[in-house]
Amino acid sequence: MRPTDVRHPDYFHKVVDCQWACPAHTPVPEYIRLIAAGRYADAYMVNWKSNVFPGILGRTCDRPCEPACRRGRVEESQGEQPEPVAICRLKRVAADNKGEVRGFMPKPAARRNGKRVACVGGGPSSLTVARDLAPLGYHVTVFEQDPKAGGFMRTQVPRFRLPESVIDEEVGYILDLGVDFVGGRRIDSMKALLAEGFDAIFVGSGAPRGRDLEVPGRVECAAQIHIGIDWLASVYFGHVTEVGKRVLVLGGGNTAMDCCRSARRLGGDSVKVIVRSGFDEMKASPWEKEDAMHEGIPILDYRVPVEFLHENGRLTGMRFQKVRAERDAKGRRQLVPTGEPDEIHECDEVLLAIGQENAFPWIERDIGIAFNEWDMPAVDKTTFRCSLPNVFFGGDAAFGPKNIIWAVAHGHEAAISIHKLLSGEDIAQRPPPGVSLASQKMGIHEWSYDNDISLDERFKVPWAPAEETLKSISLEVELGFDPATAWKETQRCLNCDVQTVFFREKCIECDACVDICPMDCISFTVNGEESDLRQRLQAPALNITQDLYVSDALKTGRVMVKDEDVCLHCGLCAERCPTGAWDMQKFLLQMTHAGEDGAPDQRREAA
Numbered sequence: 001m002r003p004t005d006v007r008h009p010d011y012f013h014k015v016v017d018c019q020w021a022c023p024a025h026t027p028v029p030e031y032i033r034l035i036a037a038g039r040y041a042d043a044y045m046v047n048w049k050s051n052v053f054p055g056i057l058g059r060t061c062d063r064p065c066e067p068a069c070r071r072g073r074v075e076e077s078q079g080e081q082p083e084p085v086a087i088c089r090l091k092r093v094a095a096d097n098k099g100e101v102r103g104f105m106p107k108p109a110a111r112r113n114g115k116r117v118a119c120v121g122g123g124p125s126s127l128t129v130a131r132d133l134a135p136l137g138y139h140v141t142v143f144e145q146d147p148k149a150g151g152f153m154r155t156q157v158p159r160f161r162l163p164e165s166v167i168d169e170e171v172g173y174i175l176d177l178g179v180d181f182v183g184g185r186r187i188d189s190m191k192a193l194l195a196e197g198f199d200a201i202f203v204g205s206g207a208p209r210g211r212d213l214e215v216p217g218r219v220e221c222a223a224q225i226h227i228g229i230d231w232l233a234s235v236y237f238g239h240v241t242e243v244g245k246r247v248l249v250l251g252g253g254n255t256a257m258d259c260c261r262s263a264r265r266l267g268g269d270s271v272k273v274i275v276r277s278g279f280d281e282m283k284a285s286p287w288e289k290e291d292a293m294h295e296g297i298p299i300l301d302y303r304v305p306v307e308f309l310h311e312n313g314r315l316t317g318m319r320f321q322k323v324r325a326e327r328d329a330k331g332r333r334q335l336v337p338t339g340e341p342d343e344i345h346e347c348d349e350v351l352l353a354i355g356q357e358n359a360f361p362w363i364e365r366d367i368g369i370a371f372n373e374w375d376m377p378a379v380d381k382t383t384f385r386c387s388l389p390n391v392f393f394g395g396d397a398a399f400g401p402k403n404i405i406w407a408v409a410h411g412h413e414a415a416i417s418i419h420k421l422l423s424g425e426d427i428a429q430r431p432p433p434g435v436s437l438a439s440q441k442m443g444i445h446e447w448s449y450d451n452d453i454s455l456d457e458r459f460k461v462p463w464a465p466a467e468e469t470l471k472s473i474s475l476e477v478e479l480g481f482d483p484a485t486a487w488k489e490t491q492r493c494l495n496c497d498v499q500t501v502f503f504r505e506k507c508i509e510c511d512a513c514v515d516i517c518p519m520d521c522i523s524f525t526v527n528g529e530e531s532d533l534r535q536r537l538q539a540p541a542l543n544i545t546q547d548l549y550v551s552d553a554l555k556t557g558r559v560m561v562k563d564e565d566v567c568l569h570c571g572l573c574a575e576r577c578p579t580g581a582w583d584m585q586k587f588l589l590q591m592t593h594a595g596e597d598g599a600p601d602q603r604r605e606a607a
Contacts, residue, residue: 001530001559003552006501009435012587014547015564016497018087021068023409025433025591026050028065028087029497033449035090036490038483043094045104050591052128052174052408053153055166058092059478060157062254062285062403070496070566073543074519077566083458085492086481093486095166106135108178113137115422118198120187123151124404125395126204127174128411132594133418134177141198142179145186149175152206153404155233156255158262159474190363190391200390200418203377204411207396211355213250217308217315221350224315225308228259228353235262235473244348246270248318250305251353252282254403257289259351260297265473272345273299274318276335278325291477295470304335306342308350317346356401376400383427384414392417412593419594431592440498440584441574447584449498451571454491495569499587502560504551506581509558513573513582514538521563522573527553537561 004011014020018028027046034043047054066072069084076082115138119126122144130140148154149171153162175181187193193201210227212218218225224244226234228251234240247268249260252275263271273292275282279301282289289299303320310316320343323335358376363369370378370387377386379393386393394410396402417427440448462479463469469477481489514522520539527533530548534541541548541563549562574582 001527001533001548001550003559004547004550006549009433009589011547012437012497012499013589015499016587016589017068017070017546018065018085018496019589021064022051023064023406024051024412025409025589026065027497027588027590029493029495030588031094032085032087032090032490032493033495035094036450036487040094040097041099041101041104044098044101047091047094048101048105048173049593051405052131052411053124053170053404054091055095055170056153056162057404058088058090058095058480059162059166060153061088061091061405063088064405070494071492074494074566074568077519086458086461086489089461089481090486090489092480093483096480097483102173102176105173106177108176109135109137111137112139115139115199116141116197117418117422118143118193118196118201120193120201120203121151121205121395121397122146122149122181122183123204123206123395123407124153125397125407125411125414126151126202127171128408129202129204129394129415129418130179131174131177132412132415134174134179136419136595138419138422140179141182143182143185143187145184147183149181149183151204152229155236156229156258158232158235158258160261160265160469160472160477161258163474163476188362190369191367194367198390199422200392202411202414202418203391203393203397204395204407205397207356207358207401209357209359210255210352211357213305213352213354215305215307217310220313221308221310221315224348225350225352228255228351229356231351232258232262235266240266242267244268246347247272247349247351248345248347249273249351249353251275251355252277252284252301253353253355254284254288255356256351256353257284257292259353260292261295262473263349263351264295264297265470271297273297274303274305274320274345275299275301276304276323278302281325295466302335302338303343309344315347315350317344318350319344356396358397358400382413382430383417384410385417385421385427390421412591415594416592431597433592434588434590434596436588437499437501437585438588440586445575447498447571449495449584449586450491451495451498451569451584452491453494453568453570454488456488456492458492459485459489497587498569498571498584500549500562500567500569500571500573501583501585502549502551502562503581503583504554504560506579507551507554507560508579508581509554509556510578512576512578516572516576518570518572519566519568521565521567523561523563524554524558525561526557527559533561537563539563539566541565 031043031046066084072082072084119142210229243266247263306319322340368388392414394414395407420427523537543565546565551560
């Protein structure tokens with residue numbers, strides 16, 4: 001194998017698995033250490049720069065960082081139940097305990113630059129674009145069909161998960177930057193909006209249409225069958241205040257979980273979730289499924305809806321066919337009937353949460369915006385620009401339904417493109433991230449970070465009493481960590497951003513680091529092809545998604561090979577090394593946003 005080029009930002013970035021997995025690339029270990037130090041406001045601002053909505057995401061994020069957390073892999077390798085660090089819940093700790101942070105926020109531009117940008121939709125992607133561009137002097141106008149900004153964060157995430165006060169606060173930080181918010185205005189024509197003379201338009205209108213279910217009885221029972229996302233919005237606006245005693249929720253995503261838990265609070269005595277796929281294949285986050293079941297809501301899988309049953313025009317139940325998953329000769333998965341009798345589930349109302357679709361009837365097809373075979377605008381995945389040079393898309397409107405953190409990431413990238421376009425620059429040239437790598441050594445055996453490895457299991461977030469929460473559509477269920485528990489959870493972080501950096505010219509090949517490594521992840525061996533080398537290490541490196549750290553040839557001709565996959569970043573190798581060939585260096589990567597040039601690269605040469 002060739003020597004690892006640790007000068008390339010992506011190498012150490014990929015070692016910080018949580019940050020690499022986050023679409024907005026939030027510096028997770030950095031803000032966790034700040035929480036451990038009680039510096040909640042600083043931790044909040046680290047989050048705010050990257051993900052814009054720390055308090056909202058600390059309650060609702062899909063947490064792509066947590067499955068990537070090295071802590072889970074290390075525990076699994078030791079035969080324990082993998083439990084990643086509660087990254088999302090710690091984000092909420094920073095938000096809940098930050099105090100007053102307005103003094104840290106950017107100020108509105110002292111002078112406008114004469115450029116006008118329209119954002120269609122007041123959801124997370126549009127608000128991120130506004131957040132990034134307004135301080136640069138752009139006159140940003142956000143158009144939203146609802147009276148208040150927030151998009152689906154406000155209207156489709158239930159209040160028992162996300163209090164409105166949190167939305168008001170974090171949306172307010174953005175609008176206070178001099179953003180013009182036009183609530184209650186639905187954009188019905190892109191042609192008309194273009195005629196208003198905006199220099200650039202960003203479309204962050206979400207995926208506003210829920211999928212319907214066309215099976216027999218749908219028309220006859222229309223009054224008792226509701227599209228999930230529309231129903232949740234009706235609950236938010238107070239148009240729906242009660243449900244029937246027996247409710248079926250169809251669908252396996254997070255919207256289905258929000259629907260069933262809301263129905264439980266609005267009077268549903270018997271609420272069931274019924275899904276076509278297997279339980280493990282559901283799109284809902286594992287914790288969302290757990291929360292629903294914790295509230296007494298069963299999830300029945302492998303059941304395909306056949307028909308709505310009704311009497312005298314009123315819904316009485318649904319018929320389902322039981323199926324199982326099989327793979328055909330080409331390996332394609334399909335659902336086949338089990339041959340068991342159909343099931344009938346009695347119900348008074350049905351909520352359909354079987355998917356969401358984009359709807360662009362307001363974009364005329366003769367204005368130069370190309371659409372693909374799925375009737376979606378053809379959007380460049382790097383610049384987020386469509387075929388009309390000054391129109392950009394982001395969030396669910398760009399590539400279909402995902403989640404808030406993806407919408408934020410899209411907003412950041414689209415804002416870079418808009419700024420470059422209106423500055424006369426090439427939008428394809430993306431600014432590099434700001435990167436630094438600095439030694440944490442304070443003495444021979446002393447580091448500026450806490451490198452003790454906590455043996456604690458993941459701490460559980462306390463809930464408000466069920467007898468209270470199930471009676472209220474607005475009482476928040478999760479209470480969040482108190483500071484003492486939060487500190488304990490921070491200690492479970494392995495500080496993966498504090499890298500083990502190797503200097504081959506200092507190495508005397510004494511193998512002391514090999515002897516002391518608790519995870520057997522350092523080896524000195526003859527070089528070879530990667531597939532062969534991975535098998536010849538102290539412990540085979542089986543996770544091929546994680547790169548090996550390989551040095552250039554040492555004096556004996558051997559190479560140092562380190563398996564980054566299960567390293568604890570404990571620093572024992574650096575403490576034990578008699579020549580200082582190993583050092584612990586904190587790697588900090590910060591994504592560059594619109595109007596920023598990126599921090600200088602401060603890394604030292606290493607092998």
